[in-house]
Amino acid sequence: MNAVVELPRSAIAQAASPASVVLTHAKTVQEVMKSVMKSNVHYGTIPGAGDKPTLLKSGAEVLCMTFRIADKYEVTDLSGPGSIRYRVTCVAEHQQTGEILGSGLGECSTDEEKYRWRKAVCKEEFEATSPDMRRTKFGRKQGGHYTVEQVRTEPADLANTVLKMACKRAKIAMVLNVTAASDMFSQDLEDLDAELVRHLAEDEREGQMQVVRDEWSAKANAAGNEETLRKVMQDGVKVFQSARDKDGYAAFAKAVQARGAELKQGAPA
Known part of the structure; x- marks a missing residue:
C-alpha cells in the first residue's frame, strides 16, 4: 500500500x-x-x-x-x-x-549633461567665465533651432x-x-535630460506623421475617379492643416496631382 x-x-x-x-x-x-x-x-x-x-x-x-x-x-x-x-x-x-x-x-x-552645465544668469556672467568653462548649446525646435549660453x-x-x-x-x-x-x-x-526627452518626442512625432503621410498618399494613389480623388484631397488637407505638417501636405499634394494626371489619361488605380 x-x-x-x-x-x-x-x-x-x-x-x-x-x-x-x-x-x-x-x-x-x-x-x-x-x-x-x-x-x-x-x-x-x-x-x-x-x-x-x-x-x-x-x-x-x-x-x-x-x-x-x-x-x-x-x-x-x-x-x-x-x-x-x-x-x-x-x-x-x-x-x-x-x-x-x-x-x-x-x-x-x-559629468552627465544635465548636471554639468547650467544656463548663464546673464550675458555678463557668460563673458566673465573662462572660455573652457562656458559654451553655446544648440537645441532643436519646430521650424528651426535655438541657442542657450551655458556655464559649467x-x-x-x-x-x-x-x-x-x-x-x-x-x-x-x-x-x-x-x-x-x-x-x-x-x-x-x-x-x-529634458532636451533628450524633447528630441525623443520629436522623433516619435515624426515617425507617426510619416505613417499618416504614407496613408494619405496611398489613398490618393488608390482613387478610382476624379470625384473620389477630390474627396480624398479635401479630407487629407484638413488632416495636414490640423497637424501643421507642411512637409506632409506638400508630399500629399504632389501625390494628388500625380494621380489626377493619371486619371485624365485613363490610367487604372
Missing part, C-alpha cells in the same frame, strides 16, 4: 517550480498596477522610450511594500578631480526573514543630488530584478 507522505511547508516551498514562482510574482505586479498604481504617479510613459511604461520611484516603493522588501545601500565613491561620481548597489532583504532577494546597480555623475556647474554643489539619483536608479533596478516586473515596466527614465 502506498503511504501518504505530508511534506513540511519548507519542503513544499522548495518543490515549487521556478516558473510558477515567477508567474505568481508577475500576476501580483499586474494586480498591484491595476488596483493601486496610478499613471503619472507610480509609472509614466516617456515619448520615444518604448511601449512599456517606466517605473517611477513612488511605484518602486509600492512594490517594495507589496513584497515586504527592505532596501539597503552600498555606496562606492568614484569621484575624481572636477567630478563627483557615485556607484550604488541596492540590496533587497525580506523584511521578516532577512533573506537576500537580489540587488540592483545605479550610478550618477556630475560647481560639482561640489551637486554631490547630494547625484548621490540621491544614484540611489534611486539602483533601487528601481533592484525592484525590477527582484519582483519580475521587467515585463511590465522599463528601467526608470524620468531623470532623462
Whole structure:
C-alpha cells in the first residue's frame, strides 16, 4: 500500500517550480498596477522610450511594500578631480526573514549633461567665465533651432543630488530584478535630460506623421475617379492643416496631382 507522505511547508516551498514562482510574482505586479498604481504617479510613459511604461520611484516603493522588501545601500565613491561620481548597489532583504532577494546597480555623475552645465544668469556672467568653462548649446525646435549660453556647474554643489539619483536608479533596478516586473515596466527614465526627452518626442512625432503621410498618399494613389480623388484631397488637407505638417501636405499634394494626371489619361488605380 502506498503511504501518504505530508511534506513540511519548507519542503513544499522548495518543490515549487521556478516558473510558477515567477508567474505568481508577475500576476501580483499586474494586480498591484491595476488596483493601486496610478499613471503619472507610480509609472509614466516617456515619448520615444518604448511601449512599456517606466517605473517611477513612488511605484518602486509600492512594490517594495507589496513584497515586504527592505532596501539597503552600498555606496562606492568614484569621484575624481572636477567630478563627483557615485556607484550604488541596492540590496533587497525580506523584511521578516532577512533573506537576500537580489540587488540592483545605479550610478550618477556630475559629468552627465544635465548636471554639468547650467544656463548663464546673464550675458555678463557668460563673458566673465573662462572660455573652457562656458559654451553655446544648440537645441532643436519646430521650424528651426535655438541657442542657450551655458556655464559649467560647481560639482561640489551637486554631490547630494547625484548621490540621491544614484540611489534611486539602483533601487528601481533592484525592484525590477527582484519582483519580475521587467515585463511590465522599463528601467526608470524620468531623470532623462529634458532636451533628450524633447528630441525623443520629436522623433516619435515624426515617425507617426510619416505613417499618416504614407496613408494619405496611398489613398490618393488608390482613387478610382476624379470625384473620389477630390474627396480624398479635401479630407487629407484638413488632416495636414490640423497637424501643421507642411512637409506632409506638400508630399500629399504632389501625390494628388500625380494621380489626377493619371486619371485624365485613363490610367487604372
